Amino acid sequence: MRSHWQLLRRDPRTYTGVLAQALRTGEPRPKTRLWQVFYFAEAVVLHDLMSHRQLRHVHAHFANNGADVARLTALIGQRLDGPRAGWKWTFTMHGPTEFEAVDRFDLPAKVRSADGVACISDFCRSQLMRMVEPNHWDKLAMIRMSVDTDKFTPPPAVRDHPGDERMRVLYVGRLVPEKGSPVLLDAVADLTRRGVPLQVKLVGSGELEPQLVEQVRRDGLTDVVELVGAVGQDDLPALYHWADVFVLPSFQEGLPVVLMEAMATQLPVVTTQIAAISELVEDATSGRVLPPGRADLLAEALAELAADPVTRQKMGEAGRETVVSQFTSDRSATALIGFFEQSKID
Template identity: 30%
Template sequence: MKIGYMVPQFPGQTHVFFWREIAELERLGAEVELLSTRLPPIGLISHGWSGEAIARTEYLGRPKLAASLPALARIPARVWTEARRGGFLSDLILCAEPARRLARRCAARGITHLHAHSCGRAAMIAALARLCHGGPTYSVTLHGPLSDYGPGQALKWRGAAFGTVITRRLLAEVGAELGPEVAGRCVVRAMGVDTEQFVRNVPYAPPVPGAPLRIFACARLNAVKGHAELMEAVALLVARGIDARLDIAGEDDDGGVGYRGMLEARIAELGLGDRVNLLGAVDEAEVLARMNAAHVFALASWHEPLGVAYMEAMSCALPVVGTAAGGVAELITDGEDGVLVPPRDPEAMAAAIAGLAADPEHCLRLGRAARLRVAMAFDARLGARAIFDRVAATARATARSDRRAVPPAHALAEARS
């Protein structure tokens, strides 16, 4: 079974879970062909495996207007009408020529199914490749609210053989927005973590009163990730006499020349220059080392579809403090395997971290429960298996349909006579 695996701007700083899934799909017996729209900014290419991933990936590149004209002519009139009414004409035009190239690439490489790990333009390219150029069957994964991935969702999902969504909350949104028939073709399965890789190499040592409290956060530098609020929480902890130190792994979407500057200014305003460290985009080994050294993992996102970084910390038996926003509550049960606080509330975040700092036994209990939770329900192998099984089922259904479409030999003989 040969699967095309398409991720926008691959390999980016947050794409380690894709790499894990690719490895597991191959272990299951799939032959995986990597595809992407284009490379990410250079500052976001940070992993030890990035070079191998780039060498394996076919990049569709930006569309060229002259080359787009034949592809645009293949789009049915009803789709043009839908795009005008739905406000995605520009997306349709931009995706037409990459879709033609994608279909040709899949045909040349014998790719029988394409999985688009996005519901943005990558999904539209997959849909147009199938609809307009006889491309392979395809599927999509929804990683966040539909509104985050632009218009034209009905077109993207209509031709999909199946979809995966990372939370029950998102499945309900798909049903409400696109109808029960589409939701019925979806399975809830989150991207997971390699629980054999993300494991402690030293026993967890809880915080000691009076000693430095090491807090670790890992997420791209973006306002919605709540790094500014987490910094404010650190300032509150320091004001209460707690020697808090915060390391943040992640870079902004512009490769370090965007939102990072605003965070650096906020660090200076709060007087935290010697307490908050922006690490930039780092590889998986560095993330693991920081988690092994930390007392607490904290993330103050305004909203979070689910959170692979939470899973990584939990897999390392590290007590986590997160926000009750988006789908996080489907991963973390407050007081049982982590602590949840309201989003955009530095005071609540500071109180939760201070509570853990004052209760070493509670830290140990949360860490043990967190490790068990992730190992049981969020291992990366589960997500790969869900895609593998669905692709195999799609291949079987397509083969049955093809056999029904071919007349039996005796009918052909009669027709010739």
């Protein structure tokens, strides 16, 4: 309350004006506008903290309510101290959730207001370009997500399990509709009927878990498929090392970090031709990129890889090379620092 009282005493017009701006933001529903009051309350406190620490730039890592708070914080600073005081705000745009609820997230207005937007892919950047006028396009930078390639490394020995001819297939992700895990199970059922030996692990949890358990039981896959459940981040490298192929049959994505992690461990990946995935995975080079929802094509791709361990090895090596050259933490950090510096200049 102290921060609010101080701002109200110092400049009541700024206080009421920014509050009014918050109340005009987002979908015109009472609940939405009430949440904007809470974001305004947080922005006043954040502005006070930043002022005491001589900070003038706030960055939100998502386009959600954190970006609402960041935008209001910068607006308070600009109205109190003037446009030359250096108050800036930026945010990172991931997608895909925000692209399906443009009004709820107030995306076009956020892009117009922000001093810069870090987009995780060219596809992501293009989706914002279609929402705003061309004079805002220059503020849209492309900053890749990344993985720690010192943590996600190839296994110490060549992937081989003598005496067990089954190809090991790994899925890591939430068990939710947009990730397409039932498509993977359909493909596995097809391959099992055709006599292709597989061992499959699905790692993650979510609303589809009961449905997937029933699908495994119904299709007679209890000896083939294991639903592992959620695991900690530190457990993932060992799972990637266990596998021969990584599969992510999503219907909707941004640019999945799990694909980067798998590729960093020299796993060939089989995934879908949606959003920005082709900016990471090159079909027939570092993996297979297939039309979404096609269990038949997924089954064929897995059958081909099961019969060709040499190709799996080559794809894995190519995937690791892609991640090391384009998706490392050092490269992303350097790009992000440059983005912040450019935002200050602009």
